[in-house]
Amino acid sequence: MRCELLDYELPEALIASRPPEERDGARLLLIDRGRGAGEVEHAAIRDLDRHIERGALVIVNDTKVVPARLFGRKRGTGGQVELFLLHRLDGAPAGAEDLGGGPQESAPRSERWRAMGRASKPIRPGSVLDLERDGALVAEVLERAEDGVLTVQLSSTAGLSVAAAIDAYGHVPLPPYLGRGDDASDRERYQTIFARVPGAVAAPTAGLHLSPGLVERLRANGVEIASVTLHVGLGTFQPVTADDLDLHPMHAEVYSIPDATAGAIAAARDRGAPVIAIGTTVVRALETAADPARAGLVRAQSGETRLLIQPGYRFRVVDALLTNFHLPRSTLLALVFAFAGRERTLLAYRAAIDAGYRFYSYGDAMLIRGVDAP
Template identity: 40%
Template sequence: MKVSDFDFHLPEDRIALRPMVPREAARLLEVADGLHDRRVADLPSLLRAGDLLIINNTKVLPTQLKGTRERDGQTAGFEATLIKSLDGQSWQAFLKPGKRIREGDRVAFGDLTADILSKNEDGVYVLRFAQSPSEVINGLHRLGGMPLPPYIRSKRAEDAQDLTDYQTVFARDEGSVAAPTAGLHFTPELLETIRAKGVLTEEITLHVGAGTFLPVKVDDTDDHTMHAEFGHITPDSAARINAVRQAGGRLICVGTTALRLLESACDDQGVIRPFAAETAIFITPGVRINSADMLLTNFHLPKSTLFMLVCAFAGTEAMKAAYDHAIETGYRFFSYGDACLLTNRSRD
């Protein structure tokens, strides 16, 4: 398929720079038999007793760092976004401006120091810290800011408010460099209302990588190489998820991260298997999705793999109509934006 088939025009003022307060006050577009304008607070009324919300409990690390480089008596400042831990001490990173950094440089982030080992053709650097893995993590919590996506950081700097805004109420298992943003809409009060209705919840873990924000640079989807992310579904979680489906309950994924992990662990009959590995699953229209029945997700970037995924899930024409409606009626887009609730049409 042509990547250009998934393009659309998004006015700059539709990009949300802060979340709604309270979180469940965000708008919710239900894409079912037609389009229905709601609020996230209405979600309990759209669910049934016996349904199961599948939640990604990953926790975002504050991997945005300000660094300095010393060379030939000259000091230069730069910014680093750590995007993937390779062994605890070595990390992949984006550096800006990259022209100030060379292979072999020693750089410092406060009391953390690292050597620049390499730079690949995609502009991703590999740094090796002098400190131990635990010291690096402690340093990130002392020195780092939230790694906000480029479409927010290009308009404002991250700040202390983002430390809580860019973290879900489910966040438990530290390891992501981007938030599972559909989960940002939930509050303890909303969860209490949902559970009081008899809706179940199950936590799984997919550590979100920065590749989720990288543009698709090819013309045809067949030529795109998907980024890999580590996911984990325990045997007990898999058993509980399967039991809900066997009892007739619906599986509702909170976010594309939960869906990609669930589908990676799913067989052709819809049975979820325990999973502990990296997944680079790429879901495009024409792919049958056997795992989830519904999907709660935010509004995604034009020509992104995530927009392709929602088109596969709910139908390309339906999603293009939904996005047109969202743009025309003032919905807020991307990580801090509004949400939509989709029904799986890939099995129709």
């Protein structure tokens, strides 16, 4: 797919810098793939239970966002520095362990990490970075790769494990397009109510809309809810710069499909119920685990996915999708094009812009249902 086809114009005023006052207070655009392109309905997230059929299976992402941004100074020069944690060198994603926040005598207080660094001058091997309150975390830079990614020895000096110190002193990694730093409210609102497994450096944003009350109403309407884990990585913010999407180096993300969810999908197929993905991260996890021998089913498994979904992809598991509005020239928009069709998606985006919908991570959402029109 030519990448200029992923472009659209968005007034900057429509980028949501804050979430709605209520978690389920966003607007909802309804799209039916069986109707003509450009035919949309306007609704509200809080009424989502009216637009999902009884007996459907809704699948959410239970990843938990880690406060992966750390600020401090270079020892010796005092220069300001920012460190963005990516993953531990043992392969675990950032914070993929208990982050209870209390002292953990038996947990590691020194670990090697991959991280991105930002300062007025390049951060070179041998640099020592005193991070957060009174140097609660210290990072010794061991290596710097050609792409700028750092290998650091991260040590806690606060009587906590490294993971607990990150949780206590780190900052919520808000997307850069929000144009602001995090505050105390983001600790809650940039996290879904399903967040259970630490490891993401960005939120699975469609899931941010689901409130406890809305989930209760869905369940009361016979909707079953299951979960997968996909730790959203820093690559989710990277725009497509190649001329052709096939040449884009898709980032890897860690995922897991539990036995219970694989069984729930099989049961949904048996009763003829649709599988509804809450967000593109759920789509990537389910489609990666699609069982090639059994149509519509998945295998319980864990691993890394580099699946890049673009127009022409044949979806094997997901029947409907709740998703936010995505950035131009992004792999997320390409996935939505693949699911709903490029023309239908762009017409829907135009309708949302004309109606003043709010875009991106803290913005409004769209629900794409129905079978593709012949």
